[in-house]
Amino acid sequence: MHQPDHSNVHALGMFIRFASKESTSNAFFEKQVGLPLIRKVGANADIYWAGECAVFEVVYVADKQVVAETDPLTAPALPVFRVTGMDQLLASLNAAGVTTTAATAGASGREAYFVDTDGYWIGLRERGAEAALPQDIEARRRGRRGEAYNPGCKSMPAGLQELGWVVRRVADLDAMTVFYRDVVGLTPIGTEGEHVLFDAGDNIIFELAPGGKAQPAPTDRQQAASATLFRVDDIARLRADLDAAGAQIVNRQIPLHWADLMYFADPEGTVLGAEQGYHPGQYAPEKFILAENLEANRRAREHAASLAE
Secondary structure, eight states, X not given: OOOOOGGGEEEEEEXXXXXXXXXXXXXXXXXXXXXXXXXXXXXXXXXXXXXXXOEEEEEEETTOOOOOOSOTTTOSEEEEEEESSHHHHXXXXXXXXXXXOOOEEETXXXXXXXXXXXXXXXXXXXXXXXXXXXHHHHHHHHHHHTOOOOOSSOOOOTTEEEEEEEEEEESOHHHHHHIIIIIIOOEEEEXXXXXXXXXXXXXXXXXXXXXXXXXXXXXXXGXXXXXXXXXXXXXXXXXXXXXXXXXXXXEEEEEOSSEEEEEEEOTTSOEEEEEEEOOGGGOBTTBOOOHHHHHHHHXXXXXXXXXHO
């Protein structure tokens, strides 16, 4: 199989939840969890800062039939925030009326979960001081620095540092490892227990875990429960790589004011997205650049230049 240039994917930019128009998650995330609201897209979506250049978006879909997730350990795609002071954070969330699980020790550090008002789970992970992945070292450096990139909104709530992982629970770990490595173009960085880890850019890890179930892919992104969206340098090349691999394209092209966007499904039916943001040199009256995308692209160019030295 042709293996694309891994540099095409330079960051995991967004985790998207698809909710119903009747969802109350806007009050939940902003008022109870405290995620900073960056912007609203009319009555169709709320976009929250998830730390550094990542964002967490809730899209409200007419006639959406939401199926609540029964267990965070079986959720097909789980966003996991890197946290500090787990016990204090859980106490704060509980005081705000958020339903959480107790923290437990695992191979990846202490973990806990909370559920939103639509029945979707979100993870919290506190890594130990001895955790030696480059992402752990960088997160500790960012914490010591005491500051973070901010796209022009309130600060992240105390204890929530940044979106650190997306855990994709799969049925066939070997086959899915090949897909994400050779077709999507993510770079493997090792394993933890039975989990396979990929560098998803800007200090985020895309993590494959066993125990999932394959499902038919939807015919439109809004039929899914969620979508993990990657920032790419050449979306046309990604479309070609996906076509060559026989992957299902869910939405081939969605032109936006700030990017060229597409959605596709992995071999077990979970939806992913990719966007190629416009470069500043492409400014035009009908185009603009989002602050977080501009910063993510700057970091990607800086990283590429450091590798070339």
